[in-house]
Amino acid sequence: MDITRHTTALEQFRCTLYQNFENRADTLMELVDAMCSYPEADAVVAYSLAPVFRRSYSAISKALTEMRMAELALPYLLLPHLPRPRQRPFWLLMVDVTPQPRPYAQVLPDRGMVYAPTVVKGKAPVTIGHQYSSVALGLEPEEGVSASWVLPLLTTRVATDADKEMVGAEQIDALLADPALPFGQELCVAVGDTSYSKPLYLHAHRRHPHLVTIARVRSNRTFYHQDVPQEGEQAGRGHPTWYGDKFSLSDPETWTPPDETQTLWETSRRGKKHRVEVQSWHNLLMRGKNKPQRLPMHLYPFTLVRMVRYDEEGNPLYKRPLWLLVMGDRRDELTLMHIVDAYAERFDLEHFFRFGKQKLLMADFQTPDLEPEENWWQLTHIAYAQLWMARHVAEALPRPWERNLPVMKQRRLSPTLVQRDFGRIIQQLGTPAQPPKPRGISPGRRKGTKLPPRPRQKVVVKSQNAAKAA
Template sequence: MTNQELAADVQDFRAWRNHLYQALGSRRCSVMELLDSLSSNLQASSVAALSLNPLFRRDYNSLYKGIQDFLPTPSHPDYPKAIDDLFSVVSATVPDPVERHFYLFGVDATPCPRPYSATLSDKSYIYQPNTIKGNKPVNIGHSYSVVAALPEASETGNVSWAIPLSGQRVSADKKDIDVAQTQLTTIYHHESAPWKDKLSVLVADSLYSQRAFLNQQVNEDNLVSIIRVKSNRVFYRKFIPSDSPKKSSGHPRWYGDRFDLKDETTWSQPDEVFQSTFTTKRGRNLNLKISGWNQLLMKGTKEYKMHKYPFRLLQVMVSDDMGKSVWKHIWLIVIGSRRHELSLQDCHQAYGQRYDLEHFFRFGKQKLLMTTYFTPEINHEENWFQLTLLAYVNLWQARKLATVLPRPWEGYLTQTESLKVTPSLVQRDFYRIISSLGTPAQSPKRRGYSPGRIKGEKKEPRTRHKVIKKQPFCKNQKSQVS
């Protein structure tokens, strides 16, 4: 990197941090130092311990006050403006696509377990993967839906980066797909979004292959959704009437022959096939085959008329030199009015980046204390989750200024790999970056000590809340999943 490029990156980083500082709102100085403390954290395992970081020049009580007053409550009239200001800051960090002709987004939900928080309200039974085989993947707590932009490899150096654009808690009376729809609608049509009126692609796992979710996404003119589907689904070919017109009474036919993903005899010859070979990091040569079928339909309902929205169905298979499948093949649906602008290879590579969200969640929980803040107030927990997302964006913006600092046992790392810096390596060098560039936060001014609680005063005990168990799906809801 030349001196001119370094100076330009420093100027961009400072300008972005000034923009972030102005968008933080109440207690911005405390919040800004808290973000820097979190972004450079290497030792703290609790939120209170972040106050010991040299970048946080205030007391630990200022840390908690910054979290509590970071955002107004959702019912407050200033809440939408505060969220819009933060989104404008974060969306400015999304780079324009260069190698591909579309913006790429991913959506997923992550659990925030709170099994022992009896005074925390709106808890429900949530899905949480369990490493012990045979145990049910269930816990008690909250769930958060996250929508992130997935930058291309030329920007990340083939490192798993994701830029979180929106994080919202899934309340007990809603489902993950309901919250995701609200987030995506806001993101697509936001005035400050650089991808507005441009081709965008959304990737998601099989949870989002329900009609209730897809029926909303297909209404976006410039959006193509690539969603994984389970291998037990049944689709239908689009019915093509015969050349000889026949007068018949009754409802017109929409669906043709069955396409059962479990029954290979119902498959026809694919309309498109893409084959290639690739080498894994361990030097193993594998074969990739992508088969595509066009104009398929899924059964709809009175509310969701899915016969109006045909899609492409892709089958991805990976085999070795002997032709034996290495992994279980996956099925993808590509739906949207501009789906034919994507090649089979584009669809496969785009969906492959969905797993960057998993790396983001793991890093957030292990290094950014995403689920470590324990509080009986829901809005305080939501504020902390938003702060962890901003801390990750803070690292993303500082990646070009970071220097690789390998540990004695990390001989595989070199200081010349500036384009292949991971979030952990940026966090390791973030203290040096801020120490040399400074912070827009003002120095603290001591105002004495609070008198504290009056002697003899007793606070009323907090209300204990029961765990909410969501009602099972009715028959109509179950039919939407099939």
């Protein structure tokens, strides 16, 4: 491995990043380095204790308030370093939302009810706060690198009056519409979870001829075959017939013989063999809607994929099968293995959210204003991208109790291991940030000055009818 080449690429990325910070570039650059090299921080203000951060703790909030970057700044920063797909014939984009709980921030605007997982049975999995939509690039396996890496590209806060799936659709549309990025000119696959299989989201991307959308489908959905005119039947007047026989996922009696079937074998981490049956049906249709906007979904046939895993005794491993929907003009270029593997890699985005919240304090920044919070989320994505740029430069430093773990024996660098060694890398490379220049002690506010209290903000709670109308 050419360490010199990877070191040079990291230095170029850091210099370009420093130049893209329009305001308080020195503070923001040192803050990113502190996030990448100080995993001991238990609060955002604790990053001021990192050796690479040479400024006061008060500079963090000031820098995040004045931070200015373009919407596509991170994709342009990573453009010279994007790994072209070699093992699969397409770019893989993954989109999902994740919450930032802020139940006690009574002065923070635009808070709503967001999803929050809980292990307590019977408790509603909701909390009060914000949610953010992120788009990341799926990566192919590399030697000596953990398979859990993704490459974050965009993050946007989802307003309470916005549709989270449509926010993700706008993010992907921005990546595909930019001619400087390769995603719009080549075959690209966008993967989403169940909520991204609704007609409004699928219809929004059909103007991109090179985009194929893969989304999970609930087991209670109903689709239709294309209508086939009977022999000798003449086309009459009236509305044309688009939908043929019903295909109900919950009723096997409505299933026709699959157009394609493939059997795969997998070995679990415990050494057990599993048989995977994959079936597909081509050119199915879903019903669209006429209100509040017309969605002619009969114009967009799709491929439906069903996947079931069986144990060594032939019993299903899960209660329900996995249903996937594949829509796009170039969907026939994807094999069943491409579809299954592409959706399986979507779970790496969950690893990114978990690492970001635990190691980069992605959801821990406390502020009464929206703009600094949004800037912080963008900065955490930049910090993760810098860790990815250093993956081939870092060394595995296991703890004494981690030396015998299989992952440590394989020396596969994960984001945690890169963050653990990033302090050494910064000492060798240096930083483009200039040292602070003390300007004396500020006189502060005049004695007796009283600021008015911030107004309390109401929590936005959507009713069921309002959510359906939206």
